[in-house]
Amino acid sequence: MSDQNNFAELQTRMRACRLCVEGGYQVTPPAVTQGQVTARMMTIGQAPGITEVEAKRPFNAGSGTRLFAWLREAGIDEDWFRSTQYMSSVTKCYPGRSKSGGGDRVPSRAEQKLCRPFLEEEIALVNPELIILIGGLAIKLFFPAKAKLTEIIGTQMQTVEGRWIVPVPHPSGASRWHQIKENQALIQKAIGLIRGHKERMFGEEGN
Numbered sequence: 192m193s194d195q196n197n198f199a200e201l202q203t204r205m206r207a208c209r210l211c212v213e214g215g216y217q218v219t220p221p222a223v224t225q226g227q228v229t230a231r232m233m234t235i236g237q238a239p240g241i242t243e244v245e246a247k248r249p250f251n252a253g254s255g256t257r258l259f260a261w262l263r264e265a266g267i268d269e270d271w272f273r274s275t276q277y278m279s280s281v282t283k284c285y286p287g288r289s290k291s292g293g294g295d296r297v298p299s300r301a302e303q304k305l306c307r308p309f310l311e312e313e314i315a316l317v318n319p320e321l322i323i324l325i326g327g328l329a330i331k332l333f334f335p336a337k338a339k340l341t342e343i344i345g346t347q348m349q350t351v352e353g354r355w356i357v358p359v360p361h362p363s364g365a366s367r368w369h370q371i372k373e374n375q376a377l378i379q380k381a382i383g384l385i386r387g388h389k390e391r392m393f394g395e396e397g398n
């Protein structure tokens with residue numbers, strides 16, 4: 192099968208997946224992802240929210256507005272990014288509200304484990320040159336779990352495959368981290384790193 196066919200088949204399998212429901216976890220399928228197998232840049236968030244499920248696209252609501260404002264500063268147009276690159280998450284289905292009512296529930300380790308093979312397949316098929324990790328859960332995929340965001344945001348790493356990994360904080364309005372003045376300088380560094388990769392890969396395209 193071609194990459195295009197493998198990718199379409201993977202998307203169908205992810206949207207049909209009910210593994211967490213069958214395992215008794217509180218999630219609302221279907222999986223929410225967006226983009227193309229030919230993408231050279233990929234984002235990995237935590238999990239979709241309810242408005243993302245309704246709109247069938249990641250980072251649709253308030254968090255998305257802030258995320259795409261950051262990407263705009265990096266020279267990336269939202270419509271271009273959504274239609275030509277790829278957006279996914281650590282777990283693909285809406286996890287519901289947290290018991291405390293302070294936002295959406297963080298997917299459990301068991302749910303992350305169930306969904307991990309999909310993420311590995313997505314990365315292998317898309318083979319992105321740049322992965323932008325959005326928020327703590329995604330950042331822990333590549334960076335030490337105990338490292339503080341203040342030590343990580345504004346840095347980048349390269350995998351053995353040569354892929355660049357740039358972390359950004361979660362852009363949710365419920366998060367205070369990105370609202371703290373000292374942290375905004377770190378976010379600007381991260382935006383600068385993303386801008387450098389985007390210009391190297393695409394030049395003026397997608398501005």
Ligand code: SF4
Pocket residue numbers: 205208209210211212218220221222282283284302305306309
């Ligand atoms: S979160 Fe992942 S593993 Fe769980 S039901 Fe959705 S697609 Fe399947």
